[in-house]
Amino acid sequence: MYTPNFLILLLLFQQSIRLDAIDTRYVWGYQCLENKCVKTKITSENQNSILALQVCRLYCYEDIGTLWPIPTGNIVNSKTIVQFNSQSINVESELLFDNKYFIEAVNRFKDMQLKKIPSKYPLISGGKRLNVTINVETNDTILNYDTNESYQLTLIEESNQLRVTITAKNFFGARHALETLSQLIVHDELNRQLVTLSSVSISDEPKFKHRGISMDTSRTFFSVDVIKRTINGLAMAKLNNFHWHITDAQSFPMEMKKHSDLTKYGAYSHKKIYKVEDIQDIVEYAKARGVKVIPEFDLPAHIGEGWQKKKEHLTTCLNYKPYLKYCWQPPCGHVNPTVDEVYDVLEDIYKEMIDIFNPPAFHTGGDEIFFSCWNSSESLRQWMTDKGWTLDEEHFMKLWGQFQTRAQERLDKVSNGNLPLIIWTSELTEEPYVSEYLDKSRYIIQVWTDYKDVRIQRLLESGYRLIISNYDALYLDCGYGSWASDGYIWCSPYHEWQKIYQNSLDQLGGERVNQIFGAEATIWSESIDERNIDARIWPRASALAERLWSNPSEHWRRAEPRLLMHTDYLKIVGDLTAEPLQHEWCIHNEGLCQL
């Protein structure tokens, strides 16, 4: 068939017209009016000024736009949108250029931009090149409680490029800046472009240094992929802590070389084991995302599966029934603190964990001791009696305290001897025991009481540093049916994001707020699996993230429209199954759903 040349030209011309104009299948767009994006019918008159929702929200809320968490320093954003070429991103840093974490962070940043582009709707080509220059003071990548996470970011539109300059003390601050920059880039569905603002200046640093979640991989095994996806989500919200409650009574999924029986008998199956290389992979993955991994080895209670081979002499009440007589959840089990060999085994385990995790802090677990469990062991009772102790609370507390001291000695022996130690609140963290057994220069106490518990104030007054996980806001598993009976999980109801957002550490700490390192949301996995864990965590962990990074004075009502956009961002860029907070009409009609 013969096609006249002019027809080809006409077809090309028509296509170019179609691509340059707004996709006519869109009926609604948005305009920024008084700090709100208002849904507006697209007409021939307004089609050059009408905005896609994501684009409008990018600048239409003071200077914050959709940034989450809110930067704590100066923010100045232009109100002008500029197209940006997703194919042409360049990130450079003289000092970091061969740093493996930096290389991973840059690749991740580029991938995140590509994820914003819907697969069926390719972009129009064109747009300016994005040149990012990162200046840091050190190539060191030590991530601990002393790490400075601050950064400054400027973006300037020049004739041929967008020039971004990031200044930070180290990789971790620079990484946060890339996270912020990514939030400033959105997909414009009406015009099929990636766009950003033409001018930005932000300085930023976190208010609290410990910001994270804890994950329980004993009650439910989560694959390496799920853990990585979760850690990637932490990075997107500038959370910096992954507390890994790796073992418990229900299963022992951690590969142990010397005491391989713990894993062999304790894992749910041979397919549900974290091998040494898996753990190291996760730790490195987390570090490239600015996230510390703090392992927990929970003792002297919370043991069970895996300890079968050591049952006779090293444990008490292992799998005793009825379980409520000896522990809160089946299977019951405590280690027997009167047996010297216990500490040899602990030393072996600690040594392997320190080698594998190389952690910046170590969580020793340590709550929910049942004296009835210890008291069920004749040899343990005999040991106490031989010492002239009575079988009452006073001496069981002494036994517990001595256990903690001896366990700590073994941990110190196989580590640098000065690791920050974390321990759950329990009877041992009350006076007089806490002062007697827990050195306040070594131990940070993770509080899981309710917000108003007077023991929090007492610990602050005693000079302890705290991590807050008050169950009445930060336990993300609450509100569902009980796994053990009908009715509800003990910590019900469900904690909605607003409660988490308003969970003020300033008010909790008062004058002693500087002793509060931060907070952690916990995700106990009695009724959680790989498929629903995302919805339990997100976006509620992001509400916590803003509380900890920005410590905002603004009410949750002002944060809500931003959190809705951030939730979409977690879904699209993070592949996270975040729980929707409102339906789409509310997102399209900002503020009109609030009562």
Add this chain to the structure above:
Amino acid sequence: MYTPNFLILLLLFQQSIRLDAIDTRYVWGYQCLENKCVKTKITSENQNSILALQVCRLYCYEDIGTLWPIPTGNIVNSKTIVQFNSQSINVESELLFDNKYFIEAVNRFKDMQLKKIPSKYPLISGGKRLNVTINVETNDTILNYDTNESYQLTLIEESNQLRVTITAKNFFGARHALETLSQLIVHDELNRQLVTLSSVSISDEPKFKHRGISMDTSRTFFSVDVIKRTINGLAMAKLNNFHWHITDAQSFPMEMKKHSDLTKYGAYSHKKIYKVEDIQDIVEYAKARGVKVIPEFDLPAHIGEGWQKKKEHLTTCLNYKPYLKYCWQPPCGHVNPTVDEVYDVLEDIYKEMIDIFNPPAFHTGGDEIFFSCWNSSESLRQWMTDKGWTLDEEHFMKLWGQFQTRAQERLDKVSNGNLPLIIWTSELTEEPYVSEYLDKSRYIIQVWTDYKDVRIQRLLESGYRLIISNYDALYLDCGYGSWASDGYIWCSPYHEWQKIYQNSLDQLGGERVNQIFGAEATIWSESIDERNIDARIWPRASALAERLWSNPSEHWRRAEPRLLMHTDYLKIVGDLTAEPLQHEWCIHNEGLCQL
């Protein structure tokens, strides 16, 4: 390279040895002791008798094994396991052989068996051929309230095959039998086989005829794939009803040919429209799974988006603020029942819906009228005043009743004139209005009060037939944070599966239980999207399924171990993100977690 023949033989022999023995990486197996599967260490002594968990559970609970819902007639199962060849399934039916629903059902049955095989762990070849013969009395595939769903199933092991005979009145009963048969086939992970029982005899039929869920695609748009996945889940639990709340005030995602403005302006976007062919595809997909699709067109309230072009004369209070003055959720809107043209538009919409859905019943919506909305229209008030009516409850109720009558006339005009009609409880379903306006031979009333509401008894006494959706058990969206403020959704707390399981219709109906057609769980989507909807529905809809199909007298405690296995089945075979009820330790240790 030269390989001696004897070496090849040796290699083959070794491989065959390895495959015949239990995979040595498995440490734990199960044995059936006193109706419970007890976790047991695998030893050289017991390795020929030890069972995989799925296999043990298949027969180790009276005759029921893991069937869900429990068959209502005789059940006799052998306690002998027989290997079965997943590659060699043959399903035949003389009468149905070219019936398209039957062909789809057979293909689906075969696919379901393949889904049980883990991708990385291929099966050992071998096992008997499965020959299924289906005898039905009719090739008709009419699915409505008169459809007989009963079936008988027998399975006999013969020397060279497993012979299954299914006898049913029609395709739908036969389809249920295939569902039961599928539940009798499990993957044996220790021996890498699909297995079933060597002898089975089951007769079965449902106790209640209306068993389903309703899904709200207005507040959130769900893709065709998500709807199909949900319907497939219904089929797996022998639920037979998909009530499609397709439109509401928040969006109008249904393609309309004549009134295309409803869709154009009402859909969330052009990507979020159910085209005519999508809907027909879903209806056929559902039918092949024994599921009726009952569409709802909710009026006179619950309109909003899409009605912009008809605002001036056909609606009242459209998008008025503050919304709580005129409706429960934004955007507000009612049709104006005093305008004759409204009924012409309704007739057009009804006609298209009847053509598209070809439904066995039609839901007319009909609740949450705000007289303040109607009263806000001057022309409406004038119309009432001209008739000599006063602007009080009495006459607004009259207006409402007349609207229902006129709307019904138009629906009857474009359908067969005798469709069962369903309507939500409201002021209109109370006396004296219900008897005046709602013909009890036409209307089935869907009750969404709480369980103890006296109005349920009154409706039964007035002779109405009911579908039960009491919000205090069957509203699956409850328990989460409010979408409009902090605090909780109005119908909180969360309804755990036990509450749903114990939600007795017998007790509710008493002597009039035969007027109760069944029940529906509702999934309102204010805070639900494609990613978390599965976890809201499953396995709680399965708890409802057993209540409705089997109407069991047994306590939920006895059902729990079976429901845990059924939940796994929904995940593995149905690709559904069912909410886990207990962690894996409880599944491995049957009954030991219950308080």
